[in-house]
Amino acid sequence: MFAEERKVKILEIVNSNYRIEVSDLTEELQVSESTIRRDLQDLEQAGLLKRTHGGAVKLETTSFEPTMDEKELVNIEEKMEIGKKAAAFIQDNDTIILDAGTTTLQIAKNIQAKNVTVLTNSILIALALSKNKDVDVVVTGGHIRKEILSIVGPITDRIIGQFSVDKAFIGANGITIKEGCTTPNIEEAHTKNRMIQSAKEVYVVADHSKFGKVSFARIAAIDEIDGIITSKGIERSIIEQYKSKNIRLIYN
Structure with a gap:
């Protein structure tokens, strides 16, 4: 899987689950933790998610509230x-x-x-x-x-x-x-x-x-x-x- 494909997959997972862990992503995508951490860093810099300790969460504005x-x-x-x-x-x-x-x-x-x-x-x-x-x-x-x-x-x-x-x-x-x-x-x-x-x-x-x-x-x-x-x-x-x-x- 190419890097861009992997990042798209990561976004799909975080948008569905709100929160993801590095360990879960390494297992699902079959890549190293360092690779996943680089991907998460790139996605955060692009404003597409927010990194947390050990993973990442879906990016939402602080004023967003679902019905x-x-x-x-x-x-x-x-x-x-x-x-x-x-x-x-x-x-x-x-x-x-x-x-x-x-x-x-x-x-x-x-x-x-x-x-x-x-x-x-x-x-x-x-x-x-x-x-x-x-x-x-x-x-x-x-x-x-x-x-x-x-x-x-x-x-x-x-x-x-x-x-x-x-x-x-x-x-x-x-x-x-x-x-x-x-x-x-x-x-x-x-x-x-x-x-x-x-x-x-x-x-x-x-x-x-x-x-x-x-x-x-x-x-x-x-x-x-x-x-x-x-x-x-x-x-x-x-x-x-x-x-x-x-x-x-x-x-x-």
């Missing part, structure tokens, strides 16, 4: 796994916040606890929970973001500020140790941060594709959350990296 329909198609099995895992943290009589998102929607669908009160800014989560007789739902007012059917803005933030809950489950578009948890929309980030301030315990829920990405607006620094609930397929290198910084990753 709700697009998000629902990505890593759905991981999100279902995370939803069940996070729902297990919810106990009888808990008060919780569920942020708007496809992963938090899976939490709503898996709540088994009794006499739970949920505060949410998600139209879809409110609708899903309306069928659960053991859950009392409080929906924030505010401005509806039609792309992802979330409710945000000053009215939303004021309403959230009137509550104090046991646990909050927050979604993020990007997670890094340095930049913390981020999302493309400023209003969304502010509302998520207000949710964090209103909770005794805070858990970020995110599939593997969110690690190593940085979006435009910061939700919170990594030390402002109590744990990150993710899928069991998360890369060992990420686990070790976060463990070394005493950041709790919940993946089993």
Whole structure:
């Protein structure tokens, strides 16, 4: 395979999977690690991907955000796994916040606890929970973001500020140790941060594709959350990296 053909193949893989590892590429393309690293360097210089420690990720602008329909198609099995895992943290009589998102929607669908009160800014989560007789739902007012059917803005933030809950489950578009948890929309980030301030315990829920990405607006620094609930397929290198910084990753 010629170098240009190999680079085209690398781009196809990263655009399909969001993240790739050098070791996986060497095995699939049958070339040395040094060759792959040179290819990744060339592709990064051309503005076609972003290199990471041990691999590369799909290049997206920090302000890019998929629609709700697009998000629902990505890593759905991981999100279902995370939803069940996070729902297990919810106990009888808990008060919780569920942020708007496809992963938090899976939490709503898996709540088994009794006499739970949920505060949410998600139209879809409110609708899903309306069928659960053991859950009392409080929906924030505010401005509806039609792309992802979330409710945000000053009215939303004021309403959230009137509550104090046991646990909050927050979604993020990007997670890094340095930049913390981020999302493309400023209003969304502010509302998520207000949710964090209103909770005794805070858990970020995110599939593997969110690690190593940085979006435009910061939700919170990594030390402002109590744990990150993710899928069991998360890369060992990420686990070790976060463990070394005493950041709790919940993946089993």
